[in-house]
Amino acid sequence: MANMELQWYHVLIPFLPLTGFIINILLGKEVTRYKAHWFAVSSVFGSWLCSLATLQDVLGGKIIDADLYTWILSGTFKVGVGFLIDPLTAVMLIVVTTCATLIHIYAIGYMHGDTGYYRFFSYLNLFTFCMLMLVMGNNFLQLYFGWEGVGLCSYFLIGYYFNKKSAADAGKKAFIVNRFGDFGFGIGVFMVFLTFGTLHYADVFANVSSIAGKTVNFLGLNVDLPTLIALLLFCGAVGKSAQIPLHVWLPDAMEGPTPVSALIHAATMVTAGVFLVARCNPIFNLSEIAMNTVAIIGALTMFFAATIAITQNDIKRIIAFSTCSHLGYMFLACGVGAYAAGIFHLYTHAFFKALLFLAAGSVIHAVHTNNIQFMGGLKKYMPITYAVFVIAGLSAGGFPGLSGFFSKDEIIWSAYASHSSVGKFVWILALAGAFFTPFYTFRLIFRTFFGEYRGGLEAEEAATHAHSSSHGSGHSSHGAGHDSHGSGHDPHGHDSSHGSGHDSHGGHGHGPHESPYIMTVPLMFLAVGAIAAGWVGIPPLLGGGNHFAHFLQPVVGHPEFHGTHAEEWGVMILSTTIALIGLGLAAFMYLRKTDLPERISKQFSLLYKILYNKYYVDEFYNLTIVQPTLKLANKVLVGFTDAKIIEGIVNGVPNLIGIFSQKLRRLQTGIAHHYAIFMAAGAVFIVALVILLS
Secondary structure, eight states: OOBOOOOHHHHHHHHHHHHHHHHHHHHIIIIIGGGHHHHHHHHHHHHHHHHHHHHHHHHTTOOEEEEEEEEEEETTEEEEEEEEESHHHHHHHHHHHHHHHHHHHHHHHHTTTOTTHHHHHHHHHHHHHHHHHHHHBSBHHHHHHHHHHHHHHHHHHHTOSTTSHHHHHHHHHHHHHHHHHHHHHHHHHHHHHHHHSOOBHHHHHHTGGGGTTOEEEETTEEEEHHHHHHHHHHHHHHHHTTOTTSOTHHHHGGGSOHHHHHIIIIISGGGHHHHHHHHTHHHHTTOHHHHHHHHHHHHHHHHHHHHHHTTOOBHHHHHHHHHHHHHHHHHHHHHTTOHHHHHHHHHHHHHHHHHHHHHHHHHHHHHSOOBGGGOOOTTTTOHHHHHHHHHHHHHHHTOTTSHHHHHHHHHHHHHHHOOOTTHHHHHHHHHHHHHHHHHHHHHHHHHHHSSOOOOHHHHHHHHHHHTGGGTTOSSSHHHHHHHHHHSOOHHHHHHHHHSSOTTTTTOSSSOOOOOOHHHHHHHHHHHHHHHHGGGGGOOGGGTOOOHHHHHHHHHHOOOOOOOOHHHHHHHHHHHHHHHHHHHHHHHIIIIIOTTHHHHHHHHTHHHHHHHHTGGGHHHHHIIIIIHHHHHHIIIIIIIIIIIIIIHHHHHHHHHHHHHHHHHHHTTOOOOHHHHHHHHHHHHHHHHHHHHHHO
16 A cells, blocks of 8 residues: 655655756856756755665655646546655666766766856756656656656757757757657557546556456557557657667767766666556556567567677767667566566666766777777776776676676576567577677777777878778778767767867877776776676575565566576576677687688678668668658648748738739829719619619
8 A cells, every 4th residue: 555645855856956957057158157067966966865765765665656736637637746656666766866976977077178068967957857757757647748858858968069960960860760659659648548537557557457358449440458558658668768660769879978878878768668668567467469569579679789789880889789789688578577677687787888888988088089990908098997897898798796697697587487478589589689798898898998009089080081982891990980970979079069078178199098086986886886786686596585576576566487496597507608608709809810800791791781780770761761751841841831832821912912902003093083983883883782672
């Protein structure tokens, strides 16, 4: 039974970041300016402290479901701004506020000197507020408000360097692609209200069993009602969490500053889809079709993104595809009924993925390029960044003892042991992901930190200029450089857009250098999380109590899996062995036989080009959606609607008035007998009209 009593610190969790946003956006340009971080950081840190107090409440057995005030009241439709604080909310609060606080602190050093400093921190605060409203809401409409809010903030932050066309385009792409998923999500929310007469979680989930087996006519077809609602809600998750086929916005989101990438990928926005599916598990559990769809989409996205990551050369883009892949793991888990395992991986992933992005930002800060082909040898220049990068890579790769191992192993075992009809299929793909993740992660690490330093930005620009005639050669240096310039190149965007970016103080020609403590200290804290955060979910097989799953059980239930301890040991050993093979192969190819990758790319040039160009999905969408839409817009909207109808009305009415005026002017001759004739004719007309009507 829910305790209906809200405490003051519950309310402060989302509204402290909102306060920071309001102060900085209103006063930042003239007052706070380069001190904007004080308000931004203190507000999210305050939210973190309040989240710890809230976690303590939940651990004490409290579940709070209460409205703060009535938002909309119209007839029988009533929705409030309210909070549902339960174990799932508590986990999300810790993830969001912990990562957001460390990312805000890191951004102080990373964005130092940027002329839009106050604006950047304002957007970060607003982003955090929207995500907190999303996870704390007790109804679908508040969820939708936060959902669209994080989408709006992503547009602001991805396109932060708005004078740079690629950044502006990336912001629009993220916003527009998400409209496709959010359209379905919006219809799903309407269907929830039409079905249950309310949007309040507690009321909907309490009555969800009543719709089992019911059908509804949708677009002329009789479809299973739970399946329809679940799949419509999942449409939003596919867009927001960058799953196939709406994944295309996420790699381009690297155009934003690196702290933005970390915030989007680790703690906010992309995790919202997984949270939605877990929160709505009572609805999804009623539909085997919906569950299988979630599992298959997740598994395919995980495999699809991992295969692309092995060919990319942009340091942030590789990590972005890693995010797509790990999100696929989370959906895979939810799709086989292991919601706790999916949320557990969301929780551990937040720490090692934020660490990967911020460590990548530290590297970019030092060498002024995103292209790993022009890095190398940074281990001796950046020992702290190197150490935390390796920790994050091992955790992401699922190596024993680190956070990522426990959560990823739980997902792989859940897929193997589930009753799902697609369980074994997604299990095989999950094992493939266990190989690819350490391979592409340590390919990145070895290319960045080992060997000889290859010159950074100056070498990249020289190579790009020298190979300009061989553009599009695939595996050549220019092909790699082109990929880097086409994605989130922070230093260039920063300098060209604003004149004095965070990189300018380092200057070119001073060689690589370790980042300042304001950036490295948050990395160290995240490294602790990448190591130890998963220890709360150690399975009984390894002597733990799997406390994380038990903590979430009141919200997501406990799936029934059948498998012996021997099978579980076998699956764990198999996945760990595959991960070690992936790491070993990366070491062999990028430390010992360094000419082997280029030889393989030439030998399998067609496959390489397909993977390097991301299966040409963007090109396919451009050909089938973007270009036809632009042509239709130009022909119908511009050529007909605008030119003929709107311009016809705007210009036609004055022209008609002018023509009528010209005719009317001819009656004004100034000759007296002409006016006398008109008056006589008028009198005759009136007399005749009276006679006819009498």
